[in-house]
Amino acid sequence: MRLGTTISRTFVAMMALVAVAAIDAPARAQAPTTAPNPTADSVNEDLLFKQDPKIHGRISIPDQKAANLIQPQGREWRLFHEGWMPWIGAAAILGMIAALALFFFTRGRIKLEHSEESGRKILRFNGFERFTHWMTASCFVILALSGLNYIFGKRLLMPIIGPEAFATLAQWAKYSHVYLAWPFMLGIVFMFAVWLRDNIPNRIDWQWIKAGGGFIGKAHPHAERFNAGQKVVFWMVTGFGTAMGITGLMMLFPFYATDINGMQVMQGIHSLIGVVFIAAILAHIYIGSLGMEGAYDAMGSGKVDLAWARSHHDLWVEKEQAKTASGPQLRPHQAPAE
Amino acid sequence: MKAFVVAVICAVALGIAASYVLATSQRFAWQAFSTTSTRVSQPGTNLVGPRWTGDVKGPHDEVAGDPQSGKRS
Numbered sequence: 001m002r003l004g005t006t007i008s009r010t011f012v013a014m015m016a017l018v019a020v021a022a023i024d025a026p027a028r029a030q031a032p033t034t035a036p037n038p039t040a041d042s043v044n045e046d047l048l049f050k051q052d053p054k055i056h057g058r059i060s061i062p063d064q065k066a067a068n069l070i071q072p073q074g075r076e077w078r079l080f081h082e083g084w085m086p087w088i089g090a091a092a093i094l095g096m097i098a099a100l101a102l103f104f105f106t107r108g109r110i111k112l113e114h115s116e117e118s119g120r121k122i123l124r125f126n127g128f129e130r131f132t133h134w135m136t137a138s139c140f141v142i143l144a145l146s147g148l149n150y151i152f153g154k155r156l157l158m159p160i161i162g163p164e165a166f167a168t169l170a171q172w173a174k175y176s177h178v179y180l181a182w183p184f185m186l187g188i189v190f191m192f193a194v195w196l197r198d199n200i201p202n203r204i205d206w207q208w209i210k211a212g213g214g215f216i217g218k219a220h221p222h223a224e225r226f227n228a229g230q231k232v233v234f235w236m237v238t239g240f241g242t243a244m245g246i247t248g249l250m251m252l253f254p255f256y257a258t259d260i261n262g263m264q265v266m267q268g269i270h271s272l273i274g275v276v277f278i279a280a281i282l283a284h285i286y287i288g289s290l291g292m293e294g295a296y297d298a299m300g301s302g303k304v305d306l307a308w309a310r311s312h313h314d315l316w317v318e319k320e321q322a323k324t325a326s327g328p329q330l331r332p333h334q335a336p337a338e
Numbered sequence: 339m340k341a342f343v344v345a346v347i348c349a350v351a352l353g354i355a356a357s358y359v360l361a362t363s364q365r366f367a368w369q370a371f372s373t374t375s376t377r378v379s380q381p382g383t384n385l386v387g388p389r390w391t392g393d394v395k396g397p398h399d400e401v402a403g404d405p406q407s408g409k410r411s
Binding site: 063127130131132133134135137138139175176178179180181182183184186252300301302 | 339340341342344345346348349352353354355356357360370
């Protein structure tokens with residue numbers, strides 16, 4: 001009897017030991033090792049960035065900016081202009097081209113509507129206005145192409161023409177971008193001075209917008225010298241042109257007014273506005289040439305067909321004709337008095 | 339057409355004028371950052387030599403056609 005009791009107690013004790021060992025084993029497996037970590041207290045990148053947004057030291061050369069060893073925001077900037085920017089630029093420009101193509105194939109070219117006034121001409125833009133437009137426009141085309149070369153050149157052009165030709169082209173594109181920016185900025189100032197008075201928004205513009213600007217349906221809403229769409233283009237060009245000028249000057253004279261973070265922000269703003277600007281001007285070029293019959297004459301010869309002017313800018317025609325009984329309108333082949 | 343031609347001529351002329359004005363106020367980096375204690379040579383003569391072709395075959399190869407390729411200024 002005593003032997004049986006002893007055996008049973010021994011068995012229970014063994015089972016208890018096995019159970020304790022089974023519970024304890026995982027806990028032991030997860031316990032940290034007691035081996036010392038020799039680099040646990042050493043300075044690392046994360047610790048340095050908690051003290052200062054940059055890692056920098058001391059240097060003896062005059063350019064103190066070279067003392068910056070690591071600037072984390074530079075990585076975000078690189079990710080933006082190497083990763084996001086090409087996609088944003090492609091979406092803006094190709095999206096606009098696709099939208100214009102869709103509009104052209106569905107709406108077609110807006111035709112010139114003939115009337116008894118057809119064939120008579122009215123002076124729409126004088127010589128200085130056309131000079132201002134074309135100086136700004138020709139510079140814009142070069143600035144746009146050379147600017148796009150910064151984003152897409154090495155990706156699209158260099159594989160086709162080779163690195164040597166691309167290097168030469170890119171260098172001349174850079175020169176043209178930097179130097180033609182000055183007549184472009186001058187043109188923006190001239191445009192603002194010459195056309196500001198006729199581009200102040202008013203109630204007629206709201207009526208023009210509500211009527212769809214004549215693009216929807218066949219009726220032509222009333223408009224003065226510039227309709228609401230043209231006023232949007234004016235304010236877009238002067239606003240974006242000013243912003244591009246300021247950010248461009250910041251990059252042309254680096255570190256005069258801002259530090260490296262500011263330089264990166266300026267580059268980001270310049271490139272983002274640039275691609276939107278190009279996309280918007282594509283629409284302007286379309287409607288001023290292929291999209292609307294008779295529109296190009298305004299900036300080509302300066303004189304437009306009176307019937308066209310009456311359709312699209314009726315209030316302006318009335319005002320011009322009220323100035324004088326003979327008016328500035330001309331018979332065909334008659335030279336304008338500019 | 340006359341306004342366009344005059345505008346393009348003026349744009350080019352203003353661009354050339356801007357290049358001359360900028361040239362008086364800007365210096366190359368190798369000029370701007372040279373001091374009495376640090377001399378930075380003109381690109382093309384420092385580090386790789388004026389006739390460097392870019393065809394480096396190995397770490398100990400001499401730069402093609404330039405016996406002074408190993409010198410650094």
